[in-house]
Amino acid sequence: MQKSHNLKYIAFIIPALVYVSALSIFPAALSVYRSFLTPGGSYTFSNYSALLHYGLEKALIDTLLVSIGALILQLFLALFIAMIMVKPFKGNRIFSSLVIIPYGISTVVSAFIFSMIFSAVGGYANSFIVDLGFRPIDWVATSSSSLSVVVIADYWKNTPLVALILFSGLSGLSPSMYEAAKADGAGAFRRFFSITLPNLAPIMAIALLIRGVSEFNIFALPLVIIGYNPPLITTLIYEFYQTSSTTIYYSYAASTILLFIIMGYASIVLWKGGAKTYER
């Protein structure tokens, strides 16, 4: 009785399930399958070996550097912001609204802003550096400085989201815990490391999961700010896709690699930290 009852309601979910599967699982499977094909249609591994020739390793390492850099910067600053947001002080609302704004700004617009700040000639970062009496920096000259610009732009755009997630976690902690710790003589640092951090860990895992995955998929920001120089894994895929109907098979191969990295990352985070929270 209960079973058949459930089946009737599952019918309401089916359209959404079919839609999502048709537009994500099916294309992803297609991508994996085609990564082993030549344009003529025979099976091959040559797409993968060609990728090594076109600098897949460097693109992967650069993507990893950007992801880790952005994640650390975001988590650290978002924690700071969230801790200010939960404090009741005059001007709290203004501060919260101001810090949320970048999240509402289109990715392409924010990429454009940062390309104006960090352009070698006529950039605002350089005019600030020159005002201070230092020599201007050519931001796009080396791959490490280009990647730093992407990290900074990404942190500006996405820290608000992480801050909101951490804020919801912080406001769930009961004040009595802190009062008890205070009464027992725990200082501010002790309270932070023994109460705030451990209690925030599950929600930090969620933030890490959500942001880590999107960090690895970062596409619009590097494309607008630094183009293909140096390429990240996503811009490399896009370049192959655009070049010709032959190189699109390289982009299938690179896509497959990206897909497996993301799946690996997601399962590690879910397994290590997020599983408990997700099951709740």
Added chain:
Amino acid sequence: MNVSSSWKSNLPLYIGAVILSIIFFYPLYVLILITFVPAPLNNLSPYPPQFPPGFTFYNIIQAYSALNLTGPVVRSFYVAMMVGGLSLALGIPAAYGLNRIGVRMANKFIIFFFLINMMPGIVVAIPISVEFLKLGLSNIYGVALAQELVVLPLSIFIILGGFRALPKDLENQARVDGANLPTTMYRILIPMNRSAILVAFLISWMTSWDEFTYAVIISPVRSTFPVQLYNYVTRAVSFEASAFALTFTIPVIIVAVVLQKYLKSQSFTGGLSS
């Protein structure tokens, strides 16, 4: 909460808040500078000044008269409306079903939806674009269909949170009184859940307005506003582009700030609470 939080004891807090505010506001300030300062005093000088040396509307006027951006904005608007509409058309039934099948099973479906959501956009977009080309969908309709993928899980989650907050007997009572399921949906369940539905629609709308990856891959020509802006930026007509970007950023900022008020009290977590 803390009554004794006087100005002095909060000093480090204020210093932190002010520094962070400056860091977060500065890029926006730069956008305003580029838009309203005459270009020769600004980006065309090697080291543009941090404070406005002059003021002009020329850049904005130039942007509206010289660049063909109204078309892309209208298309973006249509796409965002379609994505928001699809979110409701697929999301309301799905959320209704999930609300009825029991929490444990529903959570399994939700986890599935969110795992699907983690699929890298570019990995999915390229095969979709190849298939859509065959189907004649390499246009804004195809973009809307693909963007829906990004917003649907969150929409279902938010609407489900709203349904779970309604009293359980509501639907049964309506059915006992003789209303059939469609009537119950239209007359009772949807109106009573309208704030969650509105939030789901607005979030879908804003996500679509911002979305770039699917748009540029599926429909690189005659596409949405972000794609057109990208084309102008790479062709280095930046003052006009920035003037345009600013005028279309202001409404989005307002929507975001309004939405943030809703979100705090709204059922973002309601979908998981049992």
